[in-house]
Amino acid sequence: LATADLGNERTLAIVKPDGVSGMYTSSVKKIILESGFAIQRELTVHLDEDSVRRFYAEHSTKSFFPSLVKYMTSGPVLIMVLEKTNAIADWRALIGPTDASKAKVTHPDSIRAMCGQDLERNCVHGSDSLDSAAREISFFFY
Ligand code: RTP
Ligand code: MG
Numbered sequence: 001l002a003t004a005d006l007g008n009e010r011t012l013a014i015v016k017p018d019g020v021s022g023m024y025t026s027s028v029k030k031i032i033l034e035s036g037f038a039i040q041r042e043l044t045v046h047l048d049e050d051s052v053r054r055f056y057a058e059h060s061t062k063s064f065f066p067s068l069v070k071y072m073t074s075g076p077v078l079i080m081v082l083e084k085t086n087a088i089a090d091w092r093a094l095i096g097p098t099d100a101s102k103a104k105v106t107h108p109d110s111i112r113a114m115c116g117q118d119l120e121r122n123c124v125h126g127s128d129s130l131d132s133a134a135r136e137i138s139f140f141f142y
Pocket of ligand 2: 126128
């Protein structure tokens with residue numbers, strides 16, 4: 001048996017435009033590595049509107065969707081595939097709740113508390129399930 005895939009799981013992480021422009025990329029990567037994740041792939045891109053609409057298709061009918069598309073196309077993002085045991089849940093726990101203003105109160109050690117601002121500008125993304133992780137990783141990487 002190979003030893004390389006003992007329970008390893010992959011998730012998609014994104015440092016969003018506010019995280020990149022706020023110079024948080026290196027702090028976020030430091031936390032990722034210190035938390036035991038391997039950064040398997042990484043890509044810096046300025047997403048276009050069509051890509052964001054397809055990536056966040058599950059939210060296409062929500063009132064905040066146009067604003068989300070504007071936010072996610074406002075500057076370059078850093079997209080990473082993270083790998084470790086329990087990567088999906090552990091990365092979601094590290095980034096903290098969606099609303100960064102609340103995270104600053106309830107999860108002060110979280111990444112969103114560190115670099116996010118509010119319910120929309122929350123500086124990082126994390127896949128929320130095995131199915132989402134598989135879809136999102138193949139969205140950006142072959
Ligand atoms: P993500 O997908 O980016 O990791 O965030 P999440 O699971 O914590 O939150 P989700 O419900 O999937 O929302 C996706 C992103 O849309 C923006 N948002 N704005 N104004 C609003 O009511 C609102 N709600 C969500 C956020 O940028 C959120 O991360
Ligand atoms: Mg989500």
